[in-house]
Amino acid sequence: MFIHKVATGARLRLVGMLIAGAFASLAAQAADTVTVGLAIPLTVDSGGVYGLGNELGFFKEEGIEVKTVVFQGAGAMLPQVAARKVTIGLPLPEPVLASYETGKTPLPVRYFYNAIPLNEIELAVLADSPIHSIADLKGKKIGVGALTWGTIPATRALLRQQGLTAGKDVDIVGVGVLGSGFLALKEKRVDALNFNSSWHAMLELSGTPLRRLPYPDTFRDMNSNGFVAHQDTLREQPQLLARFGRAYTKALIACEANPKLCVESFWRLQPESRPKTGDAAKQLDEAVFLVKRRMNRTLRNADGSLREFGKFNLPVIRDFVEAMYKSGEFNTANIPVDQIFDNSLVPEFAKFDVAQVQARAKAAQ
Template sequence: MSTFRLRLSRLLLVTAASALMAGQASAASTKIVYGNVTEMTLSQVPMVAAKRLGYFAEEGLDVELMGFKGTGTLMPQMLAKRVDIGYPNPDTLILSRAPGKEKLPIKYFYNATRSSGWEFAVLDDSPLKSLKDLNGKTVGVGAMTFGNVPITKAAFKDLGVNATMVPVGVGSAAFLALTSKRIDVLNLFDAQHATLEAEGTKIRRLPQLPRYEALFSNGFVAHEDMIRDKPEVLAGFGRAIAKATVFCEANREACVKLFWKEYPNTKPSGDEAKVLADGVKIFSARFDKMLSFPTGKPRQWGSFDQKVWLDFAEALHEGGQLEPKTVDVENCYTNALVPKFSDFDAAKIVAQAKAFKD
């Protein structure tokens, strides 16, 4: 055989072997279906960043991102194991632990939004100044299945407020309901209200009761079977999210751009500089709550504080949503994987973020 043919033969063998190895690597990756409680919005920037920056792939994960209409529609999919990891509010899980209720075999494994992401927004010229003023008023919520509804009911009961809650969706439909004064107040999450402001509508946020404002919001949950059988998959997922959170803190603009690359139809038109500045503002409305760690202490990504769970249960009880006053909140979450979430070089991620070119 000639030297040329010998080299060509070797090259073809190497190419075929490389292709085979790539195919095996792809086949070896674990497919994960992630369910958000709304359509994917800028509040989900770290999730998209983890995907586009390759952090999920580094953990051997192939993550599909899906949106649902509230916790009430997400949970059945998780119970059927069609969705592997979800991002709901905790109240539904706590309520399922009450005596006589069917215990949902779902558990939190990562605390993502570490303080409340829910707000009450009114038009800037509204006469309403506090939650007590909502007596007899109409409150717009995304859907009656949204995870904030039980806590909102609890807050109203706490204050003796009798208000009517109506579903208005999210985005433009919800914004129109407020601006047309079909509703008196909009009870959605932070990023939605920041979006409304970015579109030019002046709004005010009514002060929350301190006990409810301090409650954590969404976190990552999985079926108890998955936590038992595939802890390394969940550890890798959480570590990828922690990396993305560090990256986005160091370069928020880059992360917003990454989101728009994944979901180009969500990027508004207009002046690029203003669009980006507004995008960062909307993203930061939720993202800052992901960084609500105790001051002066090392960050423990994904960690839960048992006291906050007890406070959550007590708030639901006093609001008339939960009976009795205490339930087994320890059964709602696990901190077992927390040490693995922080098992990466944060300084390296920061350097990557600062040097990142889109």
């Protein structure tokens, strides 16, 4: 059970002011534990943010301690957020949107930070595969990490747009994450993988060339994972979420500025993830490549300018909902996107000096 500790009350505020002012009052508070529920395991490009955020003190400066818990997909993780057993989750949008379908009970969660602004989910096949389009998947098998994954509804919708029905024309099967899924594709037990772009890049770096199947614009432009919290947490403790989002954003900027340190911090955070054999220098270079790739997609617009940190593109999400409805995946298009995706904390995420964070990261060893 998650327990949130924060010092409040007039007496503490008075003591804080008497001793050293408002800043000392904040520092005097016990660190708030923020438990982040993940639908898939951390990898070097996603986990370094937490590692470097800890090592450079970004989370500590915001008065929070972050713990991560991995669940078997969004279907297993979201009920934990809804029950407030974890503070924050990082799911794809589809399961939350689907809970607002007619006849269902909406999940009591709200997105407050757009962590992956573009669709990271891909359909990838071996480079020499005869499959060149989604329509070519007829009679084939698509591998996903687990059948609880939140990616599956959009994949079914993509198939329906091409006249294919999952379970009839195409099989979606669980193959496990990372290495077990990679092996399933290489051994041709599945014909395509429905993993994120970073995982596919990892498979390519290991020596297996891939080809991505083209997505329609509506699906390609839709954001992937975002941070959610219970609606009561957003209402009652917005500054807790703002502090987390700001620290997380600083860590993203730091990872972009010093990707090598970002990699090394993740390997220190999860020592079992560091490769045990092979060319260490080559492995470090490959890991740095993955971090650079992810940070660029997360932080930068197409022209290289910084995105507005954590902001959701509501018109794009509305187009996605309409496409899911027309594909038969949602039973209504009347889903309150503005209520589900909240941009109210976005100004808080940017309340720091980007250049200062970049300099701090570059100077760190």
